[in-house]
Structures are given as C-alpha cells and as structure tokens.
Amino acid sequence: MATDAAARWERVAALARAPGTCDLGQGWPDVGESAIAIDAARRAMTDGTTRGNQYAPPRGRSELTEALVEYYARTGYDVRNGSGDDGTSSVVVTASATEALYGAFQGALRASAERDEIVFVEPFFPWYKAIADDLGGKSVVVRARASDGFAIDVEAVRAACEGGKTALLVMCSPHNPTGHCATRDELEGIATVARELDLTVLSDEVYERAVFEGGEHVRLATIGDMRERCVTLGSASKLLNLTGWRVGWAIGPPRLIDQINSAHSLMSYAAPTPFQIGVAAALNEISASATGRVTADANAEAMHSNARTLGRALEDAGLQVFYPKGGYFLTCDVSSTGLTDARFCERLAEKARVACVPMSVFFLDAPDVPRSLVRFAVCKKPSTVDESSRRIRANAPYP
Known part of the structure; x- marks a missing residue:
C-alpha cells in the first residue's frame, strides 16, 4: 500500500x-471454522504416529497435495494427465x-527482463501492489466502476496488456473488495486476451465457495486452453474460515508451480504440518459430496444473509449499496x-461504534480515485451484523 493509504488503514x-x-x-x-480440520489437526499434534509436529516436505504433505488434486478434480478442474501422473507436481x-502470490509474482518478473508489469483490476487486494513494488515490478491497473457493477472491462484489460510488457495478469473472483463474481463471458474474454497476447495469468480464487444467490463459480483455468497458462490460488483461510492457520496453495502447470515452490522453500520452507493434515481432512470431506463443480457452502448462505441485513440498514441511513x-x-x-470515505469510516466508528474500511486504500494513488466508497466485512456472526445494523440505523445520519 502507498504510505498515505497505509496510514488511513491503520x-x-x-x-x-x-x-x-x-x-x-x-x-x-468470527464464525464457521471447519470442525473437521480442527479435529484432524489436533489428532496430528497429539497421536505421536504421524510426525505431525515435524517438518513437512516443502511442496506439502502427501495427505494435502493428494487431497488438493482430488478436490479440484471433483469440482471440475483435473490436473492429472491420464498417463499415470498423480497430479501432485501441479x-x-x-x-x-x-x-504463493509472492512466488508467482517473483517467477513471472524473473522470466523476462522485458516484461516488468503486473496487471490487475482496481480496486484490488493491497498486497498485489505491495508485492510488485517489493520485487521491482510496475503495477498497471484496469478500473472496475461501481456504476457498472464492478464488471471486468475485458477490452481495457487487453489495452493494458498490449504493449508487450506484461509479466503477469492477475484476476480475482469472487472479487476482493467489491464482491463481483466474474461471468463466463468475462472469463472467456480474458482467456481470449491471454491466448492472443501469450499471457501468464494468476487467478486468485480464495473466495470460490462464497458465491451467493445460486451463482456458480467458474474456474478460469477451465476456460479454453487456460490450464496451460493459468495458476490458481486457494486458501484454507477463506475456504475453511481458518485465517490463523496460514495454509494456502497454488495449482497449475508444473513449470509455473515449480517457480512458486522455489520461492516458498526459501521463505517459509513448509507450511505448518498439523494444519496441513487438518486441511486435507476437510477437503476430503468436501470432495466426497462434490458434483463436478464448485458449490457454495453454508458459510456463503450466512454471509449472503448478512449482506442483505447490513445493506438494508445502510440504505435506511441514506447510503447507496452495491x-x-x-x-x-x-x-x-x-x-x-458529504464525507470522504476515510472521514465516514472515522465518523461511523466514533458515533455508532461500527468499523469499516475506506475503499480508497484499494486503489493506486491518482487524482480520480473514488473517495466515497467504503467496504464492510460480512463474514461475521449474524448477531454481530444485526447489532451493527441496529447501531447504523440508530445513529444516522452521518454528516
């Protein structure tokens, strides 16, 4: 994050x-942690038979790498090549x-001296720019606009990548921070751009099971020939609501995954072993009932309800909700x-004791950055959102 954005965030x-x-x-x-994962991790730490408290191989414990291959296969993306390959090299x-994000950025930027640009949709997860900056890359953004429902402007993505300087195109769906879910048409457009411009794409899909209203999450790697040029990111933090475990993963072509593994082995060497075992157990449970595509989970239903509850309160307070x-x-x-996003967040916290985040921290610093958008997290207990909604109504207006 830029210095002023970081200061606003703090x-x-x-x-x-x-x-x-x-x-x-x-x-x-603050709700919805995977009980299956927690129980399996607890057993791994205490049963004395699994080396659950010792180093895992850098690429991952076999329980988890195999569970990941199976989970993705059972939800529509099989990386096994059918000739005896078990898929774990992917x-x-x-x-x-x-x-994993850092490793992917590093691998892409080192692959070519002529390609030093990381392209992504704005607003964006702040670590995209922070990592690009740390590695000496240049961030290039494509603006998604509230007036368009934060849709992906495929032609603007093409224009951003046509100069031959793009090391990596980063897509995120469901999107942080806007909640936009890429449509099949948008993904097919991105796949066409990637093929015609010979781009490597990182698809950040950590929120993949948090899709609302019967929507379908479509993996970018399953569109056209994208499996040959796309790395997909996932995370126990979001898939299983276990943000403190710090277990994530990347899946894709071995030539790209090897780059991430090289960086990972020099940073942390291995993710925590008992947590890997726990995540594997939870993934196996999900895979057992999978039907060939990604489906929303019970947490998604709760978050969708939270969004409706909170949205109505914000509308009652005179605000426009997306x-x-x-x-x-x-x-x-x-x-x-009449307030800026940052001042509104301060005012809401002071007056209603509800915290939210100014969206300007999710943009590159520029004169035309929107200064009136704010973000609320709905991944909370319904009681927390209900109380927040009550406070927002009770303390309105906020000039």
Whole structure:
C-alpha cells in the first residue's frame, strides 16, 4: 500500500480495536471454522504416529497435495494427465496464499527482463501492489466502476496488456473488495486476451465457495486452453474460515508451480504440518459430496444473509449499496453524507461504534480515485451484523 493509504488503514484499524466496537473492517471470519480440520489437526499434534509436529516436505504433505488434486478434480478442474501422473507436481502448499502470490509474482518478473508489469483490476487486494513494488515490478491497473457493477472491462484489460510488457495478469473472483463474481463471458474474454497476447495469468480464487444467490463459480483455468497458462490460488483461510492457520496453495502447470515452490522453500520452507493434515481432512470431506463443480457452502448462505441485513440498514441511513454476488464484503457509496470515505469510516466508528474500511486504500494513488466508497466485512456472526445494523440505523445520519 502507498504510505498515505497505509496510514488511513491503520487509523481505521485502531478505531476497530476500541472496546465495544463491532469490527466489520478486516475480513477475518468470527464464525464457521471447519470442525473437521480442527479435529484432524489436533489428532496430528497429539497421536505421536504421524510426525505431525515435524517438518513437512516443502511442496506439502502427501495427505494435502493428494487431497488438493482430488478436490479440484471433483469440482471440475483435473490436473492429472491420464498417463499415470498423480497430479501432485501441479500443486504446491504454501504458508498462506499470500506467499504463493509472492512466488508467482517473483517467477513471472524473473522470466523476462522485458516484461516488468503486473496487471490487475482496481480496486484490488493491497498486497498485489505491495508485492510488485517489493520485487521491482510496475503495477498497471484496469478500473472496475461501481456504476457498472464492478464488471471486468475485458477490452481495457487487453489495452493494458498490449504493449508487450506484461509479466503477469492477475484476476480475482469472487472479487476482493467489491464482491463481483466474474461471468463466463468475462472469463472467456480474458482467456481470449491471454491466448492472443501469450499471457501468464494468476487467478486468485480464495473466495470460490462464497458465491451467493445460486451463482456458480467458474474456474478460469477451465476456460479454453487456460490450464496451460493459468495458476490458481486457494486458501484454507477463506475456504475453511481458518485465517490463523496460514495454509494456502497454488495449482497449475508444473513449470509455473515449480517457480512458486522455489520461492516458498526459501521463505517459509513448509507450511505448518498439523494444519496441513487438518486441511486435507476437510477437503476430503468436501470432495466426497462434490458434483463436478464448485458449490457454495453454508458459510456463503450466512454471509449472503448478512449482506442483505447490513445493506438494508445502510440504505435506511441514506447510503447507496452495491450488493455483492459473492466473497466476504459489501460496498456502499457515502457521497450523500458529504464525507470522504476515510472521514465516514472515522465518523461511523466514533458515533455508532461500527468499523469499516475506506475503499480508497484499494486503489493506486491518482487524482480520480473514488473517495466515497467504503467496504464492510460480512463474514461475521449474524448477531454481530444485526447489532451493527441496529447501531447504523440508530445513529444516522452521518454528516
């Protein structure tokens, strides 16, 4: 994040830590942790037979790499080539999806001296720019606009990548922070651009089971020939609501996965062993009932209900709400208050004791950055969202 954006984020985070504040700022879930994963990890730490408290292989424990191959196969993306390959060379387990992200960026930027640009949709997960900066890359953004429902502008993506400088195109669906879920048409458009411009694409799909209203998550790697040029990211943090475990993964062509594994082995070496075993057990349980595609889970239903509850309260307070199609977050426009996004977040925390995040921290610094959008996390207990909604109504208006 840029310095001023980081300072704004820290101010809001400090307000969220105040006693009695309902924290709808940071996207950590306070409900829905996988009991199966927790129980399996506990057994791994205490049964004395699995080396559960010792190093795992850098690429991942076999229980988890095999479970990942099976999970993706059972949900529509099989990386096995049918000639005896078990698919595990197409997977690496990392200490968080953020570490996998770093490895993918590093591999892409080192692959060619002429290609130093990382292209992604704006607003964006702040670590995209932070990692690109750390590695000496240049961030190039394609603006998604609230007035268009934060849809992906495929032609703008093409224009951003046509100069021959793109090391990596990054897509995210369901999208953080807007909650937009890429449509099949959008994904097919991105696949066409990637093929015609010979791009490597990283598809950040950590929120894949958090899709609302019967929507379908379509993996970019399953479109056309994208499996040969696409790395897909996943995470126990979001798939299983276990953000503190720091277990993530990447799946894709071995030539790209090997680059991530090289970086990962020099950073953390291995993700925590008992947590890997726990995640494997939870994935196997999901795979057992999979029907060939990614389906929403019970947590998604709860978050969708939270988004509707919170959205109605914000509308009652006179704000414009952009209801998400998936993910952990809801966005609204506070321009009716006459306040900037940062000042509104401060005012809401002070007056209603509800914390949210100014969306300007998810944009590159520029004169035309929207200063009226704010983000709320809906990955919380319904009681937390209900109380937040009550406070928002009771303390409106917010000029």
